[in-house]
Amino acid sequence: MAPDKDTKLAKYRPLLWILIIPLLNICYGLLNHEGSRVSNLMTELDAQIPFVPAFIIPYMLWYPFIMVMLIVIFRKSEKTYYQTLITLCVGLVVSYVIYYFYQTTVPRPPVTEHGVIPSLVRFIYMTDQPYNCFPSIHVLTSYLVWKGSADCEDLSFISRSLISVMMGAIVLSTLFVKQHYILDIAGAIFIVQVLYYFTGKMLPVKLRVQNKASINKPLNE
Template sequence: MENMKKLMKKYGHVWILSYGLIYLPWFAALQQNVGKPYHVMHTALDDLIPFNEYFIVPYLLWFLYVAAAIAYFFFTNKDDYYRLCTFLFTGMTISLLVCTLYPNGTDFRPAINPDKNIFCFLVAKLWSIDPCINVFPSIHAYNSIGVHISICRSQTLSKNKPLVWASGILMVSICIATVCLKQHSILDVFGSMLMAMVIYPIAYAPETASRKKYTGTFDF
């Protein structure tokens, strides 16, 4: 019993991950709207962006990227963990609300040959389980931005310049992947960037204010 109390005291912040019990059923319900009318997210710029199956690699790395960041901060820094989760989960909720109230999707997935190479095979598999609806704003892009911000804001990780650069490259690659795989319109990525700009002060302003109190500067 004593050991259990110690574990709860040490890892009690796991409670925030129960957000998944809200997000996953909600997202799954929205994914069932296949065939229903939706607003098409499509611009002329989307037609100029070529399809490239090789971007499936950074697209899939997104899952590891986000999970690894949450796990790292969970075990090393509770404050950074809460800030990252606040950033991610707030944006994810807004995205679900937008897709619920304003059904949206894309209409420009090209025909591909899954036998061409392993990358096309993976893209075909992705498309088979992920219909081209509920795309605005892009959670892939938004969460990638959030993870990179958390790394840059971490007093420990920000000192590791190769890691910061690698994170930045992966973040940009994931955002590019969303449009090069024809998963998203460029509008979805811009929407994610705008949402990140709005949510950032909510998740990180208290930290900035605290640093100003002790350093006399306002560090962005």
Template sequence: MRQYLSKDYLRALCFSASIGLMGLFYGLLNNGGRNVHVLTSPIDDWLPLIPSMAIPYIGWYPYIIIGILYLCYKDRSAYYRTIIVMNIGLIVCYFIYFYYQTTVIRPEVIPDTWDKKLLLDYVYGVDNPYNCFPSIHALHSYVIMRGALAARTIRKSVKAAFIAGAVLIIISTLLVKQHVIYDALGSIILGEIVFIIITKVWNSYSRARQGSTSRAALTKPPRPDQDVNL
């Protein structure tokens, strides 16, 4: 518990606030004020509406929060890379939303059961049917999962839990008819490409920094109390 409250941990965790700041721009684009496109495919017509899948869809919020907290605690390198990828992913999504806004045609739902009421109140009622491609729900779920898989200090059982959570959330976006298959696939492709690029840049920077540190240690003059081998 002390490690979770340490200054180093809390200071690193402040970096994740950038996700919240980026999220402020979401509402500005979540409308149909521009030319709107529909990307529905035959697969989406075949997939059923399952109102109870609103539960894992809403579970995206604790999944992301827990994922960020856990990654920051277990593997600081994977944590920073994940936050950077999430931010870059948001920038790309916002750019697409502005120039190529998409929408989803929602089915008519009668709130005669608890799951349908949950769907209408907490999914359809909170989020407009825009900003669909790529899906931020799917994108951030995938990136958190990717960060967990890249972490060297996380057990396989925990990684499996992250995989299961991400898959369930991504599927839920399709089964509550909030997104279509292209939204999910686009998010996964975007997240993977950006994660690979950031990881390569991060590793190159780390190697260069280690090399500079090693060279500095070799050229550092010895202290007066040290023996010098000639």
């Protein structure tokens, strides 16, 4: 392989850290079952939100959206990429700890209709038990990559608009397909705001230490 091609591939090696996400997701499966005590965070407003099966489409597009956005952020700003990815991983760990100590559930409506959309809803209901609700990981990760993209200065207006629309659709989908409640969304956004802020404060310090070590490294090593 040509040296210049090796150099180009090496540039994208930081993207391999994304593989941490599916490894962390193993914890989600281990916790996604009924425990001894399950809470319900439904509010009066939640009770007024209708069940809209069509929102299962943006709900299922969530994972590709997150993966694509991490790559986009990486290409635009490596520092923002690390800040976003670290926040995401820590946010998942925080969520899993909450699931373990404070389990919540969202009762699901019966899906008796026939067709592609109802079948997709039934598939999601079958593969994802109605637990691990507070905070919503769908919202946590979608809001996070939206926030990370906002720190990428050279994204076009059209790109930012599309990202915002997609993020909004995913957040709303968690309510309309009856996977989450409003408090699940609020909790996810709060966690992102706190973690992203502190990660942003700590990451420049770590990068400065690494750069200093690199500068002081003997040339003959």
